[in-house]
Amino acid sequence: MVLMTAIALNWGYQQMRNYIEPPQALLVLGGEPRREQFAAEFxxxxxxxxxxxxxxxxxxxxxWVFFPSGH
Incomplete structure (x- = not known):
């Protein structure tokens, strides 16, 4: 029972850590103009x-989408 509790707590910690750590990059699946425009604004x-x-x-x-001013 103690082992199962420890495993559950560790799993819960790992799940919460995903929400706490800031993102490091933005991955955009190309090919859909609306998705790319949203990603560029973000x-x-x-x-x-x-x-x-x-x-x-x-x-x-x-x-053109990500660098509209040519930068």
Whole structure:
């Protein structure tokens, strides 16, 4: 019984830790313009995050969405 309690507490701790640790990057599944636009807006609000865009959109379009001013 003690072992099961310890396992349950450890599992609960691991689950809570996922909510406490700040994100390190933003992964965007490319190919859907609305999803990419949302991710670009989110990335501009959180410039400390790295942004990774999977394939799906061509490079020029992704750069236009994420860097509209050409930066």
């Amino acid at each position: 990335a501009h609000q959180h410039p400390e995050l790295s942004v990774w865009v999977s394939s799906g959109s061509n490079r020029e379009y992704a750069e």
